[in-house]
Amino acid sequence: MMTLRGYRVVPFALGLGTLILLIAAMELLIRAGVVNKFIVPTPSQIGGAFSRVIAEEDIPHRFLVTAREAFWAAVLLVVFGIGIGVLLYRVQLLRAATETWVAAFASAPTVLMYPLFLVIFGRSEKTIIMMGFIAGLPAVILKTIEGLSGTRRVLIDVGRSFNLTEFQLFWKILFPAALATIFVGLRLGMIFALINIVGVEFLINFGGLGQLINDLAERYDLAGTYAAICFVILVSVVFFFLTDRLERWLRPAA
Amino acid sequence: MAETGRLTAPAAPFVGPVTLVRVAIIAAVLVIWEAVAASGLLFRDVVPSLLVIARALVELLTDPSYYFNLGVTAGEIGTAMLIGGLAGLAVGILLGANPLLASAYEAFLYYLGPTPKIIFFPVMIMWFGVGPGSKIAMGVISCFFPVALSAAAGMRGIDRVLIRVGRSFRLTTWQMVTKIYLPAMRMPVINGVRLGLGVAIIGTLLAETKLSNKGIGFLIINAYSTFNMPRMYALLIVLFVLSIGVNALVGRFGGVETRKT
Numbered sequence: 001m002m003t004l005r006g007y008r009v010v011p012f013a014l015g016l017g018t019l020i021l022l023i024a025a026m027e028l029l030i031r032a033g034v035v036n037k038f039i040v041p042t043p044s045q046i047g048g049a050f051s052r053v054i055a056e057e058d059i060p061h062r063f064l065v066t067a068r069e070a071f072w073a074a075v076l077l078v079v080f081g082i083g084i085g086v087l088l089y090r091v092q093l094l095r096a097a098t099e100t101w102v103a104a105f106a107s108a109p110t111v112l113m114y115p116l117f118l119v120i121f122g123r124s125e126k127t128i129i130m131m132g133f134i135a136g137l138p139a140v141i142l143k144t145i146e147g148l149s150g151t152r153r154v155l156i157d158v159g160r161s162f163n164l165t166e167f168q169l170f171w172k173i174l175f176p177a178a179l180a181t182i183f184v185g186l187r188l189g190m191i192f193a194l195i196n197i198v199g200v201e202f203l204i205n206f207g208g209l210g211q212l213i214n215d216l217a218e219r220y221d222l223a224g225t226y227a228a229i230c231f232v233i234l235v236s237v238v239f240f241f242l243t244d245r246l247e248r249w250l251r252p253a254a
Numbered sequence: 255m256a257e258t259g260r261l262t263a264p265a266a267p268f269v270g271p272v273t274l275v276r277v278a279i280i281a282a283v284l285v286i287w288e289a290v291a292a293s294g295l296l297f298r299d300v301v302p303s304l305l306v307i308a309r310a311l312v313e314l315l316t317d318p319s320y321y322f323n324l325g326v327t328a329g330e331i332g333t334a335m336l337i338g339g340l341a342g343l344a345v346g347i348l349l350g351a352n353p354l355l356a357s358a359y360e361a362f363l364y365y366l367g368p369t370p371k372i373i374f375f376p377v378m379i380m381w382f383g384v385g386p387g388s389k390i391a392m393g394v395i396s397c398f399f400p401v402a403l404s405a406a407a408g409m410r411g412i413d414r415v416l417i418r419v420g421r422s423f424r425l426t427t428w429q430m431v432t433k434i435y436l437p438a439m440r441m442p443v444i445n446g447v448r449l450g451l452g453v454a455i456i457g458t459l460l461a462e463t464k465l466s467n468k469g470i471g472f473l474i475i476n477a478y479s480t481f482n483m484p485r486m487y488a489l490l491i492v493l494f495v496l497s498i499g500v501n502a503l504v505g506r507f508g509g510v511e512t513r514k515t
Contacts, residue, residue, distance in 0.1 A: 008357055010354070011354060011357030011358040012357075012358070014354070014358035015357075015358040015359055015361065015362065018358070018359070019362075039380045039381060040380075040381075093271055093272065093275055094275060096272045096275075097272045097273075097275035097276045097279065098275075098276075098279070104498045104502075107448075107452055107497065107498055107501045108494045108497055108498055109452070109455050109456045109459060109493065109494070109497050111456055111460060112456070112459055112460070112463070112471070112474060112490065112493060113490060114463075115463070115474055115475060115477070115478035115486060116478075116486060116487075116490065118478065119300055119478065119481070119483065120296070120300055191368045194370070195368065195369075195370040195371075196370075198370040198372075198373060199370045199372040199373070199460065202370075202372055202373055202375070202464075203372065203460065203463065203464055210370070210373065213373050213376065214376070217376030217379075222380075225376055225377070226377070229373050229374065229377065232369070232370070232373050233366070233369050233373075236368065236369040236370065237365045237366070237369070240365055240368050241365065
C-alpha cells in the first residue's frame, strides 16, 4: 500500500474522505429539510459557533479549570495508586486478601457515588477531583502490582549480588523495570479520571468544559452545544493520542 | 512386613490466613465507620450508623417501587446492550475482516472510545426525548465502542486455517459468521460485552440521574435531593453488588477467567 512518511495514504484518504462526505451529506440533508434543523444544526453553523464559543464562553479558562482538576486527580493517583500498589506488592498476604476486591471495585459504577460526594464535599472542585481519583485508582493499583511482579528475576538477583538495600533495590531495579507498566496503569487511570471529571462537571453543572456543555444546552444554543461537544472530543482525542505516543515511547525501555 | 505409610497432606486450617486478613479488614472498616458515625465529626447523617443503613437496605428490598425502578433500568440497559452490542459486533466483524476498512476507520473508534459519553446526553434528549429513549441511546453509544474494538481484534485473531476450512466448504457469509467467526472469537467478544455492559450501566444510570422520573439513577438522585442518606447508601450498595455480580456472571458465561495481574 502506498505510504507517505510511514502513513498509509489510501486508508488515511478513505477515512478522511468518508468523514468529509458525511459532514457534506449532513449539511445537504439539513438544508433540504430532511433532518430537522431545530434538532441538528448544520455543520457550517457548528463550525461558525466555534469562534463564538471560544471567545464568549472563555474556553481557555474553562480548559484550565478542567486541566487543574485532572492534574490534582493525577497527583492523587500517583501518590495513592502507586503507593497502594507497592504496598500490596511488598505484603503478599495483603495482596492475596485484597487484589480481587480491587479488581471488583474496577468494574463497579463508582461514578454513581457522585451524589454522596456532593453531600460530603459540596458542589465544588473537590467533589470532581475525588470522583476522578476514585475512577482511576483500581487501574493504577493493579498495573503497579503487575509491573513490579513482572520484574525479571535475574535483575533482582543482580541487585542482591551488589548488596543493595531494599530501598536501593526498589529505586534502582524494581521501579525502573516496572515503569512502563505503571505508566500504562496511570494512562488508563487518567482516561477514567478525565471521563469522570468532565462527566461530573456536566452532571453537577460546575467547573470547566463539562459545565459549558450543560450551560449551552440549557440555553438551547444548539450550534454552541454541538461545537462545545466537538471541542471536548478534540481535547479527549489529543490527550489520548499524546499519552498513547508516550506509552509507546516508554515501552522499549521495559 | 514393613507398613508403608500413605503420604497425606497436612490438614488445612479451618480458616486460612487470607480469610483472616479479609475478615480483619472488613471488621476494621465497620468499626471505624461506626466510630465516625457515633463521633459526630462529620455532618449529621452524612455517615449514618450501620444499623440505620441496614434498616434502609431492608426497607429498600421490601419496597415494590424499587423493583419497578430496577425493572425500568434493567430494560433500558438490556435494550442498549442488544442494539449497541449487535451494532458493535457487526462493525467489529466488518473491520476485522477487511484490513483496508480497519486501517481507514478503526482509528476513529480507538480514539472516540475513551471520550466521556455523558456529554452527548443533551443531544440524545433532543433526538430521543426525555423518556427512556435517550437513556437507551446513552447506553448504546457507551457499549458500542468496546464491543466493536474487541470484536475487530477477535476477528483478526481467528486462526486462518479455520477460515480456509470454511471457504473450502463453500459456506455462505452468514454461515461463515455463525459457524466460524463467532465461535472462534467468543472470548474477545465476551470480554468486549463485559466491558460494554459496565459502561452501558454507567451511561444509562448517569443519564437517569440527570433527567428522569424513574429508574435506579432517579432513585439515587431523589435520595440525594431529600437528603435521605441511609437510602442512598442502601441504593449504592445494591447497585454495586448487582453490577459486580452481573459482570462476573457474563465472564463466567463466556468461560472467562479473572486474570490475576
